[in-house]
Amino acid sequence: MNLLILPSSLSFLSSILVGVYVFSKNPKKIQNISFAAALLSFAIIEFGNFMFFYSLDRGGGIFWIKISLVGIALIPPTWTFFSIVFARRDALELIVKWRTYLSVISFICLVFIISVLFSDLAVKSISIRMGDIIISIGKAGYYFNIVLLLSIILIIVNFENTFRQSKGIEKWQIKYAVVGIIIGFCFFIYSISETLLYSFMRVKLMIGGSFIILMVNLVLFFSIIRHRLLDVNVFISRQIIYRSISILAVGTYLLFTGTVIELTRFFGEDIKLFLRPVAIFIAMAFFGALVLSERTRRKIQIFVNKNFFANKYDYRYVWTEFTEKISYDLNLSEMLPKMLEVISNTMWVLRISIWLLDEEREQFYVVSTLNLPEKINNEINKGNSLLRYLKEKEDILDLSAIGEKEKFIYEENKYLFDLMKAKLIVPLIAKNTLIGFLTLGQEITGERFTEEDFELLRTFGNQAASIILNTKLSEKLIASQQMESLSKISSFIIHDLKNLVSTLSLIVQNSKTHFENPEFQKDVLWTISDTVGKMNNLIIKLSSSPKDLEYKFENVNIKNIIEETFEELKLEKNPKLKLTKIYGDEKKEYSIKGDLKALKKVFLNIFLNSLQSFPKGEGEIKVFLEKKEGEYSVEISDNGCGISKDFLEKYIFKPFKTTKKDGLGIGLYQCKTIINAHKGSLDVKSVEGFGTKFIINLPF
Incomplete structure (x- = not known):
């Protein structure tokens, strides 16, 4: 049995099975349809590779390479479409906005498919060179690889933006899938960059590509089964798009790849040519995981802020975002989740909750949470030691640095603090009255909160208390008017x-x-x-x-x-x-x-x-x-x-x-x-x- 067909056969079968499974789960959902179409492009690539290796000794290899190229030509329209709708709340609006680009790229790919199937402009010949089977490409193939490279960069940017905008449990659900997809396309970028440098494709690289597609399919299937991948909804903000690092990363990679390939010209050894894509893939996987790690990004941000800026926070940006998101909401149920989201994003805290005073029952109860259990029925009576402390001190309670005097507060509310994963308690005081408090969990990097963090949280607390009080008064006024x-x-x-x-x-x-x-x-x-x-x-x-x-x-x-x-x-x-x-x-x-x-x-x-x-x-x-x-x-x-x-x-x-x-x-x-x-x-x-x-x- 020809062992060369094993990777492509496994990749083909996994693409078909995962695609059919997802499509059958909900054949009317746009995300499921686009996901199945995207995996179909992989299936066609691997089917062409499988038949090429199978027919090496029988002739007809160029025809199956052309079939593989048809699958590659389907990547830009199918994967771009999927990257647009993947985990997006506003998927239909985005399709309308992207319709021109999708139409143009689909037309270009169609023209290339026609040139592949009915001419020799894409593939010229198959030969053996440096111990490897070499497939020479024509002008159509060369120019299409440029289009393919730009399309893949855009696809990576879309997935990165979706990941970076997601929060809490949503990020956890899509993390492995996004990392797997981006790593897979990084390999495509490597393969395309080599093709553009030498104007040929190496069969050993095709085998490596089959392994990569197989791994991507397994990661996707894992995310679908365990994390309900296609049931996640994320809204992408403009700020996230502005801060995208994918283009910079790909540019750095292309420079790195060009340098490596130029250096390898001095070493003509076959084994090095075979291992090079694997080594680069491992390096890119490490780089991708590093870039997408919230903890790493936060540590980098802290390092930059400490060493290059006088202040830890850009207060003008923070305050603008806080007031823009919150000030114009008259309804507490709509305003409070936005408030928690802004504080969470600013302080890099995943778990946060807000408690408010019920004036009729004279108790404090939880009204909104972020990344905590949805139903929390606990109530705190006015006589609780925590509330007495917040009223008297009118300052933040740091549970990681409590003294002997505050120990009784922790002991009385230990169950509540554990449930909230709380590290800080921030009072909300308006007109000398405690109207509520915030609980904040651990900072994502594990770093202790600094005095600068406390100062910003005090400002957040004062402003939030004022806005909440005004909102309550507005709601009472509306009720009175009704x-x-x-x-x-x-x-x-x-x-x-x-x-x-x-x-x-x-x-x-x-x-x-x-x-x-x-x-x-x-x-x-x-x-x-x-x-x-x-x-x-x-x-x-x-x-x-x-x-x-x-x-x-x-x-x-x-x-x-x-x-x-x-x-x-x-x-x-x-x-x-x-x-x-x-x-x-x-x-x-x-x-x-x-x-x-x-x-x-x-x-x-x-x-x-x-x-x-x-x-x-x-x-x-x-x-x-x-x-x-x-x-x-x-x-x-x-x-x-x-x-x-x-x-x-x-x-x-x-x-x-x-x-x-x-x-x-x-x-x-x-x-x-x-x-x-x-x-x-x-x-x-x-x-x-x-x-x-x-x-x-x-x-x-």
Whole structure:
């Protein structure tokens, strides 16, 4: 058996099996589809390699090399697409943003595939040189390798950015997969760089590539099974992209590779050529692991800050990030996780929690955590020694350096501190009141916190306490406004119910003289049924939110609304009332855009006010409707008791102000509100003892 086929056969099978497994788990998810497509490119490469080694003694080797090149040509579009959507919360938005690049690179790869399959521009010949099988490439192959190199660099940058932006458990879930993928593509960069230097590909390097792809597949499968790799969601910030180190690392590597290859020209030994890719791969694996290690990066940052800068932190950047992320959130549930994230990123602490005071229960409880158990039901009573210490000292408690006086605090709260993995307790004090505290775990490098760390945390604590207090006050204000809105709506509804009761009262009064009349009896039944329906509607409205009580504008006829109100109140059948109606044009439709029910309330309120203004229940109501320039004008006048000049000037449209003994002072306020919503106007003229005139103007 030809042992050369073993690595490529194993790589081919692993690519197919892992790809099919992931696709079958969720064939509709974009991440699963793109992952399977990416592994398909590896499968085609390894299938071509397998058949090439199998046919070495049988001829036809160039054809299978071309098949392998087809798989390589699929790497830029498939792996770029996967690197875009991998673990991203905004995957669909990113696809739209990258569509132009994906289209261009796909077209270039398609052209190269055509040149590979139907010409000799990509592969020229196969020969034996320096004890190795050499595959010479043509101009198309050379230029495509340049495109491939740039594409792979971009793919590495995308994966690096995803990894660097991930936090806590998300980073742990994707760490091995990202490291494996980046290391695998580093080998591709090495292989491409050699191909560009010598214009040929070495078969021994292809064997090494098969081993690398096999290892990458195993790492990916491990991450999928153990860490639910494709169920992670990360959002990439612009700052992370700006700080990407992949391009610098690849540039350094290419310089290093060129130097190594030039040096190897002096040593023509076959064994060194074979071992060189393995040695470089191990070095790049070490370099990649070092670069992606949070602890290493933090130590480097500390070293740079200590030796090259006066301050450990860039306070302007830290403060800008803190205020931008937090200041504009009015909701505590949205703001607190952002606050913890900023503090965690700044202080390099993975585990952090925030506790706030429940004023009603007089206890402190955990409201938000980062990389800690989601459900923590512990509560701390106001008499706890920890709270007494924070109130008295108004300073940070360092649990790693507590003295004899503070030991009892640790002993009393040991379970809580262990649960929170706490090393520091930072008080949140606003207006001389302890409103909460932060718990911070160990710094990621294991270094002890310095006085500069404490100073920054004190500032964080003071600012956070102020923001939290203001946010709580804002939430209370919003709740108060909602209650005020509900009270206002309730007042309107109660007044409407009072009007309906007045309607029923009129029926009772008229029934004393007209009850024997069959037609009157029919009217009574209809009116009672209609009134009950309206009362039910008001009850429904009372249980609805203010949003459910918005106006519904449609084409309505003002004249018809007035007539329907007459009918509802039985004004034309009231023997004690003289009703005069004057319409500018009897045949004209006085049509506007308005809310039918709301406008009817306006006329109902005004007519009831007129009826209630008659001292002995007898009087006259005049209604005059006419068209003016751009609006309809309705004048409703009566000869009732009128309104005093003082009340007219000061209180006429104010809520809860009334001249009636049993009134609520809501009717005219409600009328004014409705007319304003229709962009109209409502005015009142009155002389006490002689009557009142209401003037309504509604635009059409």
